[in-house]
Amino acid sequence: MAVTDTIDAASVVPRTEAQIQRRYRLISVAITVVILGLWEIVPALGLVNPIILPQFSKVVWALGTLVIQDFFLQHFTVTLTEILLGFVLGTAIGLALGIALAVWPAVKQVTYPFVVGFQAIPKIVFAPLFIAWFGFDQTSKVVMAIVIAFFPVLINTMVGLESVPQDAKKLMRSLRATPLQTFWKVSLPHALPIIFAGVKAALTFAVIGAIVGEFVGASEGLGYLLDLYNNQLQIDRVFAVIVVLAAIGALGYFLLEWLDRKLIFWREDENR
Amino acid sequence: MVNQGPIAEFAMSQPVSSAPVVQTQSLAKTFHVDGKSVVALESVDLTINPGEFISFVGPSGCGKSTLLNMIAGLLPKTSGQVLIHGQPVAEPSKRVGFMFQAPVLLPWRTVENNVLMPAEVFGLKVNDIRDKARAVLKTVGLGDFINAYPRQLSGGMQQRVALARVLTYEPEVLLMDEPFGALDEFTREAMNLELLRITRAANITVLFVTHNITEAVFMSDRVVVMTPRPGKVSGIIDVPLPRPREIELMHQPMFTDLTFQVRSILGGTHGGH
Numbered sequence: 001m002a003v004t005d006t007i008d009a010a011s012v013v014p015r016t017e018a019q020i021q022r023r024y025r026l027i028s029v030a031i032t033v034v035i036l037g038l039w040e041i042v043p044a045l046g047l048v049n050p051i052i053l054p055q056f057s058k059v060v061w062a063l064g065t066l067v068i069q070d071f072f073l074q075h076f077t078v079t080l081t082e083i084l085l086g087f088v089l090g091t092a093i094g095l096a097l098g099i100a101l102a103v104w105p106a107v108k109q110v111t112y113p114f115v116v117g118f119q120a121i122p123k124i125v126f127a128p129l130f131i132a133w134f135g136f137d138q139t140s141k142v143v144m145a146i147v148i149a150f151f152p153v154l155i156n157t158m159v160g161l162e163s164v165p166q167d168a169k170k171l172m173r174s175l176r177a178t179p180l181q182t183f184w185k186v187s188l189p190h191a192l193p194i195i196f197a198g199v200k201a202a203l204t205f206a207v208i209g210a211i212v213g214e215f216v217g218a219s220e221g222l223g224y225l226l227d228l229y230n231n232q233l234q235i236d237r238v239f240a241v242i243v244v245l246a247a248i249g250a251l252g253y254f255l256l257e258w259l260d261r262k263l264i265f266w267r268e269d270e271n272r
Numbered sequence: 273m274v275n276q277g278p279i280a281e282f283a284m285s286q287p288v289s290s291a292p293v294v295q296t297q298s299l300a301k302t303f304h305v306d307g308k309s310v311v312a313l314e315s316v317d318l319t320i321n322p323g324e325f326i327s328f329v330g331p332s333g334c335g336k337s338t339l340l341n342m343i344a345g346l347l348p349k350t351s352g353q354v355l356i357h358g359q360p361v362a363e364p365s366k367r368v369g370f371m372f373q374a375p376v377l378l379p380w381r382t383v384e385n386n387v388l389m390p391a392e393v394f395g396l397k398v399n400d401i402r403d404k405a406r407a408v409l410k411t412v413g414l415g416d417f418i419n420a421y422p423r424q425l426s427g428g429m430q431q432r433v434a435l436a437r438v439l440t441y442e443p444e445v446l447l448m449d450e451p452f453g454a455l456d457e458f459t460r461e462a463m464n465l466e467l468l469r470i471t472r473a474a475n476i477t478v479l480f481v482t483h484n485i486t487e488a489v490f491m492s493d494r495v496v497v498m499t500p501r502p503g504k505v506s507g508i509i510d511v512p513l514p515r516p517r518e519i520e521l522m523h524q525p526m527f528t529d530l531t532f533q534v535r536s537i538l539g540g541t542h543g544g545h
């Protein structure tokens with residue numbers, strides 16, 4: 001059995017990395033089981049009004065019956081489109097602005113105060129405005145998602161590009177590299193891990209933007225359904241929609257995480 | 273023994289002339305920071321001949337890096353001249369290679385692709401350089417590591433990659449700013465011997481900054497000793513020891529004598545070892 005860590009005094013009891021990982025996973029599963037168990041038992045015993053908190057099995061049932069219906073799929077598609085458009089466009093805008101700010105000091109000097117000022121505003125206040133400007137349908141939600149999502153990408157792109165080590169820039173200068181060559185061969189790859197962290201945040205923010213936009217005024221989408229079921233006191237369905245939204249967020253995050261590992265293979269991981 | 277074919281080969285193609293390769297004339301540099309001016313270098317005159325190995329020693333902050341950066345065309349001069357083959361230097365040139373204290377490798381590129389990176393910048397066909405790059409990597413003892421990534425290499429191996437990267441493009445002049453300063457004593461000695469072997473075979477002119485007096489004497493044809501800031505040349509010691517140089521040389525009285533000379537010009541305040 002390979003014991004890699006012999007220096008650490010705490011590892012007197014030999015335990016492999018795999019064993020530790022298995023133990024942690026077991027604890028996670030146990031916690032999940034306890035929470036779901038309580039969720040099932042507490043409303044059933046009448047300790048909480050089932051209208052406020054329906055039993056877990058009711059939520060599962062609601063989820064199962066919802067997802068197989070055509071109308072649900074339509075609402076799902078509407079929101080997913082908003083999220084994806086908001087995420088992709090927000091990321092693209094954030095990248096473009098971040099690059100512009102990092103590459104042209106004059107642009108940064110002029111626009112940075114506005115950028116910071118804009119970020120200080122809680123973007124949710126724009127939601128009613130966007131509906132007035134862009135209408136009741138998807139456009140206003142996509143704009144909302146973009147506005148919330150682009151900022152972390154912008155900041156991380158700028159910071160990443162500005163953190164290129166002086167030595168690397170000097171090396172490129174000694175080779176008489178053009179600014180474009182330095183950008184593609186050194187700056188952008190160097191900034192990529194930092195940019196990617198911003199992109200991950202952008203996905204989460206795009207979900208928030210789309211749902212908030214739908215809350216404020218919509219006739220379709222998962223945010224609209226959430227609001228509707230809440231008003232109809234169909235709380236089991238409210239939870240079902242939340243589960244679907246969580247699944248979208250989680251799936252997207254894991255996809256990005258996977259892409260991150262593929263793309264930035266040289267990252268110096270602590271656990272490698 | 274490692275292969276030294278390609279390096280020795282291109283030595284033949286180097287122009288053989290006795291006219292100086294590098295000249296500095298009243299070269300000076302003043303930095304201006306926050307309204308204050310710092311005189312880093314004050315009138316440096318040097319004439320360096322083809323194939324010479326020149327070391328620079330001097331107290332920290334005396335302007336050694338500044339001098340090298342100006343010779344490389346990486347830093348604008350305040351006054352004076354830098355001439356390479358009689359031509360004033362305005363910007364970096366392919367004929368002048370630069371090596372830093374850190375290896376400065378790109379972690380997302382393999383060893384071979386790090387060595388090939390300058391070819392891309394120079395607009396050369398990468399495939400035309402590949403064989404040459406591999407041969408040089410073999411020469412510096414990295415033949416088995418061409419597909420490794422930098423993080424898989426030790427510090428000394430990473431610095432060898434940096435050396436291969438600069439040698440592949442056959443510079444006439446190699447500027448080295450404490451290139452092995454971050455390595456342990458043992459590795460540094462091995463790297464020094466290798467550097468001597470390769471650059472002597474290829475007749476490359478080397479300007480080598482170091483904090484180590486013994487190392488400076490051991491490597492060089494001449495040792496340039498500089499004064500504390502503002503930096504000037506306070507003396508140049510000729511090192512007429514035979515080449516190729518072996519470690520045993522350090523035990524000879526003449527060697528000890530030369531290191532003592534360097535030390536006394538420095539004022540005895542500067543530690544070697």
Ligand SMILES: Nc1ncnc2c1ncn2[C@@H]1O[C@H](COP(=O)(O)OP(=O)(O)OP(=O)(O)O)[C@@H](O)[C@H]1O
Nearest residue numbers: 303305310312331332333334335336337338339501
């Ligand atoms: N970019 C800069 N701006 C302002 N002052 C500088 C700059 N670079 C160097 N100096 C100053 O010029 C002087 C010489 O610096 P330099 O780096 O050339 O010294 P050095 O001999 O290489 O020192 P060391 O042995 O510590 O590397 C120092 O006093 C330093 O503070």
Ligand SMILES: [Mg+2]
Nearest residue numbers: 336337338449
């Ligand atoms: Mg220095």
